[in-house]
Amino acid sequence: MDGKIKILNFTPEEIQRILEDMGEASYKGKQFCKWVYEKAVTDAEKMTDLSLGMRNLIENRFDICLVRASDEKISADGSIKLLCILKDGEAVEIVLIRHPGRNTLCLSTQAGCRYGCSFCASARSGFSRNLDVGEIISQVLIAKQRFPGGRLNNIVYMGVGEPLDNFENVVKSLGIISSEKGFNIGQRKITVSTCGVAPRIIDFADLGKQYELSVSLHAATDETRNRLMPVNKIYPLKELLKACEYFYNRTKREVTFEYVLLKGVNDSGKDAESLIKLNRGFKSKVNIIPYNAAMCSEFMPPDKEAVSSFCDRLSDAGLKVTVRWSKGSDINAACGQLRFLRKNDKARQGVE
Ligand code: SAH
Numbered sequence: 186m187d188g189k190i191k192i193l194n195f196t197p198e199e200i201q202r203i204l205e206d207m208g209e210a211s212y213k214g215k216q217f218c219k220w221v222y223e224k225a226v227t228d229a230e231k232m233t234d235l236s237l238g239m240r241n242l243i244e245n246r247f248d249i250c251l252v253r254a255s256d257e258k259i260s261a262d263g264s265i266k267l268l269c270i271l272k273d274g275e276a277v278e279i280v281l282i283r284h285p286g287r288n289t290l291c292l293s294t295q296a297g298c299r300y301g302c303s304f305c306a307s308a309r310s311g312f313s314r315n316l317d318v319g320e321i322i323s324q325v326l327i328a329k330q331r332f333p334g335g336r337l338n339n340i341v342y343m344g345v346g347e348p349l350d351n352f353e354n355v356v357k358s359l360g361i362i363s364s365e366k367g368f369n370i371g372q373r374k375i376t377v378s379t380c381g382v383a384p385r386i387i388d389f390a391d392l393g394k395q396y397e398l399s400v401s402l403h404a405a406t407d408e409t410r411n412r413l414m415p416v417n418k419i420y421p422l423k424e425l426l427k428a429c430e431y432f433y434n435r436t437k438r439e440v441t442f443e444y445v446l447l448k449g450v451n452d453s454g455k456d457a458e459s460l461i462k463l464n465r466g467f468k469s470k471v472n473i474i475p476y477n478a479a480m481c482s483e484f485m486p487p488d489k490e491a492v493s494s495f496c497d498r499l500s501d502a503g504l505k506v507t508v509r510w511s512k513g514s515d516i517n518a519a520c521g522q523l524r525f526l527r528k529n530d531k532a533r534q535g536v537e
């Protein structure tokens with residue numbers, strides 16, 4: 186576009202080298218990275234300990250933040266959902282979640298998603314493209330700018346898109362986020378969530394890192410899972426579980442199975458029994474997410490009693506269970522809902 190270098194596509198080491206190649210001393214690259222990753226400052230003018238020449242160079246040669254936050258929604262539970270507009274007009278979403286003592290960012294990896302899970306809004310607005318590394322990193326910057334004191338403790342790759350479908354860029358972004366020279370967030374504080382792309386789970390395990398893995402399971406039999414998640418027809422449960430077991434053996438990190446409870450679809454006693462059986466092979470946790478039905482959909486959220494009896498059955502059988510009431514359900518914060526609404530609005534206005 187304007188020929189500037191999208192500098193956040195690069196690792197801190199690469200940035201240092203780029204600046205060195207431009208004739209700058211290596212400490213200047215370090216200073217620049219400190220401003221960006223530690224202080225989330227993206228405006229060269231505000232990088233006050235840099236020389237004027239260096240600030241001009243940054244201003245003229247680098248494009249730093251690649252996303253623009255718009256449409257902020259604050260939920261009654263305190264979570265903030267932002268629609269992030271990319272330079273080509275595509276949009277993704279992030280959610281900023283405040284827990285006592287820790288702040289979490291839920292970020293997106295693709296504009297849209299190709300996996301078509303039947304209950305998920307991301308699938309409905311179609312797939313446009315992968316995000317590049319800088320676009321993923323820019324979401325982290327925006328989050329740091331919004332959290333008081335820039336405190337960001339956890340990152341979950343659970344926004345729009347399938348992270349393992351954008352493998353290379355996601356892995357590079359994970360490196361930058363966890364690097365001491367980058368955002369310096371511990372590997373165990375970063376979770377990547379997948380709908381179950383089995384071969385990529387093996388590649389992810391083979392990185393030999395300590396990132397957390399969440400698998401969106403949502404059903405414990407092939408029959409139900411095929412109905413909810415087309416990916417199951419390519420990588421059925423047996424293959425998916427083999428990959429999860431490989432991940433556990435390779436990293437010694439417990440896998441978290443996400444299970445969206447849908448009324449009358451996967452919330453019966455029999456479903457709970459199947460889930461218990463499935464969890465017997467290796468160490469895992471189950472995270473129950475009562476369906477967030479903020480938008481028109483063929484599915485219904487489970488009754489409160491169904492949630493507790495489902496969870497009780499699992500814990501009585503010795504499983505580690507948590508329930509995650511979807512954050513920001515009053516502001517359409519479930520995966521892909523804002524992007525979907527924007528696309529629909531634009532379509533209505535005849536923009537697209
Ligand atoms: N593609 C990845 C990353 C998205 S994570 C994956 O599937 O894991 C988003 C999580 O929210 C997934 O577990 C997804 O299945 C779940 N989800 C999507 N729509 C939802 C809804 N309406 N209510 C509750 N959970 C939902």
